[in-house]
Amino acid sequence: AQTVTQSQPEMSVQEAETVTLSCTYDTSESDYYLFWYKQPPSRQMILVIRQEAYKQQNATENRFSVNFQKAAKSFSLKISDSQLGDAAMYFCAYRSFGNEKLTFGTGTRLTIIP
Amino acid sequence: SAVISQKPSRDICQRGTSLTIQCQVDSQVTMMFWYRQQPGQSLTLIATANQGSEATYESGFVIDKFPISRPNLTFSTLTVSNMSPEDSSIYLCSFLPGTSAGTSNEQFFGPGTRLTVL
Numbered sequence A: 001a002q003t004v005t006q007s008q009p010e011m012s013v014q015e016a017e018t019v020t021l022s023c024t025y026d027t028s029e030s031d032y033y034l035f036w037y038k039q040p041p042s043r044q045m046i047l048v049i050r051q052e053a054y055k056q057q058n059a060t061e062n063r064f065s066v067n068f069q070k071a072a073k074s075f076s077l078k079i080s081d082s083q084l085g086d087a088a089m090y091f092c093a094y095r096s097f098g099n100e101k102l103t104f105g106t107g108t109r110l111t112i113i114p
Numbered sequence B: 001s002a003v004i005s006q007k008p009s010r011d012i013c014q015r016g017t018s019l020t021i022q023c024q025v026d027s028q029v030t031m032m033f034w035y036r037q038q039p040g041q042s043l044t045l046i047a048t049a050n051q052g053s054e055a056t057y058e059s060g061f062v063i064d065k066f067p068i069s070r071p072n073l074t075f076s077t078l079t080v081s082n083m084s085p086e087d088s089s090i091y092l093c094s095f096l097p098g099t100s101a102g103t104s105n106e107q108f109f110g111p112g113t114r115l116t117v118l
Helices: none
Strands: A004-005 A010-014 A017-021 A025-027 A032-039 A047-050 A066-067 A074-079 A089-095 A108-113 B006-009 B010-013 B020-023 B032-039 B043-049 B068-072 B075-080 B089-096 B115-118
Touching: A004 A089, A010 A017, A017 A108, A025 A074, A047 A066, A047 A074, A074 A089, A074 B010, A074 B020, B006 B089, B020 B032, B020 B089, B020 B115, B032 B075, B043 B068, B043 B075, B075 B089
Parallel strands: A010 A108, B010 B115
Antiparallel strands: A004 A025, A017 A074, A032 A047, A032 A089, A066 A074, A089 A108, B006 B020, B020 B075, B032 B043, B032 B089, B068 B075, B089 B115
């Protein structure tokens, strides 16, 4: 079974600075998908960014980018120019190719310091 | 994108009672899921709600404790039966649009139901 590990329970960053959230995963599969989800205090989960394992190019969505290292099974999230609205729990998640289930990491609580 | 809602948003229940949580999606979806998020924890999949057949439960979750209905392609319910304080959690429903199994498609989540069992 796949496992997803987020080793940073909490992180904080100064507003307008850059922060990187770590995620590692364990799998024997070669085809899969990785996601970062954000859960603000209001609770509704929303997708931040996604990465297909077959793509070498790192995904980017505006201020959010990932560093995907397939051999190292690492999938970190970089948030540039941090904003107060970025404060939330961030979950890394894994989905196998051909499977609908998401496996979540334990989450990282991100605090933005004004 | 589709809208997904849950009712109730929160409830406080007595030990030994049951609570049914409703999940409504504003478009037809094939795959719906129920998750539990214990306080300060990650999301754990309870079951996949299948339209027209029994739900598929994950290890550690059983139908007698968490019966699920899926009468059509836009609606599902999760019942938490014979509750104990250990059932205090946030329960979230979720769906994948279309036939998105094994893809990078986004999974959408409801706002959650915060359950407290006294």
